[in-house]
Amino acid sequence: MTKPLRDCRITVIGLGLMGASLCMDLSREGLCREVRGVARRTRTVLDAFFSGAVDLATNDLHTGVMGADVVILATPVWSIIDMLEEIGPYLWPGALIMDMGSTKAEICAAMARLPSGIQPIGGHPMTGKETSGFDAAEPGLYQGATWVLSPLERTAPPALELAHELVLAVGARPVVLEPTRHDRLVAAISHLPYLLASALVDAVSAVGAADPLVWDLAAGGFRDTSRVAASDTRMFLDILATNRDAILEQVDRFAAELGELRGLLRDEDEAGLRAKLEQSERARQLWERRIDNCE
């Protein structure tokens, strides 16, 4: 029933950074039979077509998914959930439907309501940039990235195999993960950093309101630590709304750690500070080495 990737018609809905980069990889490498793109704006439809990222582009959702063997939803989370409801009736039985959203529990719950016969798999490639939109897309974005796959109970093994094949074909590493476990982990390594970056920009802005020279002094440390605050707010609002409890838990965990550092500093406890800071220095260096070895 499930075809190999090279025989599949693949429709990607949402041609922003993530969706368009995937189209570019699929088209450039000739990995499948046809790549179709669906975008809201006519400008993006034309850009995608004339850049060669897709064989066919449209802003008509129903036409876009018709006859597709694989449909990949690459929009913000709430929009993915809305579209799952809308496109169900237009899909072949046996079609694989995946998403690229940043939270998985709510999306997988919506996928469970798809017409039977359709093969749903939640997905989340662990990569990105703080820039967004079609213009930010690039081939090779997924090279070396971890790509989470969350099959449902109803998902047939051949559908999961096809999803694996697609992920591997663009150079990513598939990791099968249960949706709530995914959401708990990304709350710590993605959603918390976003809130920290945003609050840091706010804190520096408050200093800058009294002394604007602060912006001239800001260099690499501020640049790196605050980078993700420049991410698309709309995308993150959906993430925050669909992973609220896990994120609140991580914010509290972080606040406790920062409070501990603050207490050691206030008490001039240099030995305590040294022990704690050296521990995170080592943990961060270990992680960097491990990631470098994987890439």
Next chain:
Amino acid sequence: MTKPLRDCRITVIGLGLMGASLCMDLSREGLCREVRGVARRTRTVLDAFFSGAVDLATNDLHTGVMGADVVILATPVWSIIDMLEEIGPYLWPGALIMDMGSTKAEICAAMARLPSGIQPIGGHPMTGKETSGFDAAEPGLYQGATWVLSPLERTAPPALELAHELVLAVGARPVVLEPTRHDRLVAAISHLPYLLASALVDAVSAVGAADPLVWDLAAGGFRDTSRVAASDTRMFLDILATNRDAILEQVDRFAAELGELRGLLRDEDEAGLRAKLEQSERARQLWERRIDNCE
């Protein structure tokens, strides 16, 4: 009394990332008459000499500074303060003494105790990397960086002019700033981000203790936001100890901002969250564009 830069013998004490990179620029461009380096470890002394970064290297502090027109202290903050006391008697009257330490108030206070006739100026180039040591040094590190200069009341104008000439010669932008104002501003854009990065690594480590897979999912957002946690702990312990009050103030400011975001998230106040997150998205993007235009 003060010579032009090209006629100066310059001694750099401390051949880590900052000091050695400066030596490389001075030597490579032939910007001065002689470049001398002082390092604690014989290995670094030999590396600096045979790499051509300096004309002469030594681990004897007194020999190193003898006859120098300009002495630049490029070690952690407490060590700078200790050395100021030690080298005073070995310097020519009229010699310019600068430092590259990350906090300025305590260092400038120690500089005020130097023998009269010596010309002290606090300095801080606003650049760096999370790697440290001679092996991390590179020519061109200061290109485009802001370089804070804090002259003392006793500092003669020609000495400040020479410091300007040196900073401009390596491609940096001199900014004259009063020490406590410098310390207040860098608490916000450098010392606070370091503590946040460190506390973030701690929070993720706590998650990782229960579910080590979190480290495999960590990608760009975590990488950027936590990068400075890998910085040299010893250097930062000195910074924290010599800028405690300003840093505590910034930590509290940050905690209030994060607490506000947390409250909006808990209360599901999407409009409030949107307004606050969009504000920092814009502020961060504006800063990035401004910096890009300067470089």
